[in-house]
Amino acid sequence: MEGFVAKHVHDYQTGKISRRRLIEILTLAATSAGAGRAAGAEPTGLDVALVNHVSYTCPDFRKAADWYSKVFNLDQVGATDHDVALPFGKKGEKPYGVAANDVPLTHIICRTRPLDAPAGSGPPRRTPKAVIDHIAFTVADFDRERAKAQFAAVGVTNVRDGGPFSVYVEDPFGYELQIAGLGVTAICGAEARATCGDTR
Amino acid sequence: MERFIADLVQGLDNGRIDRREFCQAVALAAAVYGAGDAAQAQAPRGFKIIGINHMSYTCPDYTRAREWYASVLNMKSESTRDDGQRANMMFGPEQGKGGSFLVARNPGVVASGSAGVKPGAQAVIDHVCYTVPNWDEPRVRATLHAKGLDVTGRDGSLHVYDVFDYDVQIASAAAENAFRR
Numbered sequence: 368m369e370g371f372v373a374k375h376v377h378d379y380q381t382g383k384i385s386r387r388r389l390i391e392i393l394t395l396a397a398t399s400a401g402a403g404r405a406a407g408a409e410p411t412g413l414d415v416a417l418v419n420h421v422s423y424t425c426p427d428f429r430k431a432a433d434w435y436s437k438v439f440n441l442d443q444v445g446a447t448d449h450d451v452a453l454p455f456g457k458k459g460e461k462p463y464g465v466a467a468n469d470v471p472l473t474h475i476i477c478r479t480r481p482l483d484a485p486a487g488s489g490p491p492r493r494t495p496k497a498v499i500d501h502i503a504f505t506v507a508d509f510d511r512e513r514a515k516a517q518f519a520a521v522g523v524t525n526v527r528d529g530g531p532f533s534v535y536v537e538d539p540f541g542y543e544l545q546i547a548g549l550g551v552t553a554i555c556g557a558e559a560r561a562t563c564g565d566t567r
Numbered sequence: 568m569e570r571f572i573a574d575l576v577q578g579l580d581n582g583r584i585d586r587r588e589f590c591q592a593v594a595l596a597a598a599v600y601g602a603g604d605a606a607q608a609q610a611p612r613g614f615k616i617i618g619i620n621h622m623s624y625t626c627p628d629y630t631r632a633r634e635w636y637a638s639v640l641n642m643k644s645e646s647t648r649d650d651g652q653r654a655n656m657m658f659g660p661e662q663g664k665g666g667s668f669l670v671a672r673n674p675g676v677v678a679s680g681s682a683g684v685k686p687g688a689q690a691v692i693d694h695v696c697y698t699v700p701n702w703d704e705p706r707v708r709a710t711l712h713a714k715g716l717d718v719t720g721r722d723g724s725l726h727v728y729d730v731f732d733y734d735v736q737i738a739s740a741a742a743e744n745a746f747r748r
């Protein structure tokens with residue numbers, strides 16, 4: 368807590384935040400910490416249920432969206448002049464494995480915009496020191512050889528093996544995708560390395 | 568089809584249609600039937616995505632990412648997969664039943680078959696948005712503030728930066744939904 372307070376006091380003293388903002392932050396933090404202590408527990412984070420969406424930025428969002436639609440049978444919804452969403456299913460469907468009613472289908476937003484476009488209502492987006500270098504999709508009834516044939520059928524030829532249970536491809540903008548079955552999990556490398564392969 | 572043709576024959580027999588109309592109807596029915604067969608016989612194209620299996624997150628120090636995502640988003644590190652170079656951070660449903668994970672890895676730690684970070688790629692994932700169920704605006708904001716994070720965005724759809732300045736969005740189903748754009 369002290370380090371947290373010190374950071375924000377520093378921000379205030381160097382003019383990064385206003386006096387009013389400092390008071391808001393410290394009041395919220397103090398009351399949250401107090402509530403935690405009262406409940407006999409340390410403050411915890413947020414329980415995220417699923418990826419809501421990934422924001423895919425590229426030079427031509429229509430070209431990207433058409434490719435993802437063709438290869439992964441995804442509909443395009445809510446198109447604007449700079450982006451479009453591609454949900455992993457139809458309206459009214461629930462995400463696989465999710466019972467809650469307030470968790471929507473994951474979707475990709477294909478968009479074209481500057482990389483420093485504001486995050487929400489904030490200032491220009493920071494330049495990150497981390498990168499999501501690939502995303503893996505879980506597909507139904509995955510079979511590696513059948514997956515290669517399916518890619519070939521839609522004109523995708525740059526397919527590479529990713530162990531016995533996945534393959535890698537690049538999309539039209541050179542972004543790497545991995546396609547895997549349900550058997551590829553965070554723990555399978557430990558419990559079934561011989562059959563799963565180190566594909567992550 | 569058999570019933571359809573039987574009806575046509577009855578129509579021909581009782582004079583409701585003439586021979587020419589009968590032949591045209593049968594030929595049309597055969598063409599439609601054949602087209603349906605051909606469509607059914609065509610090999611399925613494309614995949615059916617169930618969800619996001621995992622995301623590969625390369626950063627200067629995976630341990631700091633591991634701590635951040637565990638602390639802020641309650642992701643759980645699969646300890647047996649933490650090899651000192653990367654960690655698998657699980658979230659959502661049970662693994663293998665719809666659950667996902669974030670692979671936090673150090674630079675140069677590349678999965679078998681992957682090309683790793685490619686400077687030449689023209690596309691980037693500039694942020695990832697996570698759904699928080701049972702959204703409670705004051706509680707969510709208080710939790711993020713308590714972690715020392717600056718929060719931007721609007722009610723139901725908030726943005727913060729992780730420890731490596733990667734944009735992380737946290738949203739409710741009401742605020743972020745592909746079908747309500």
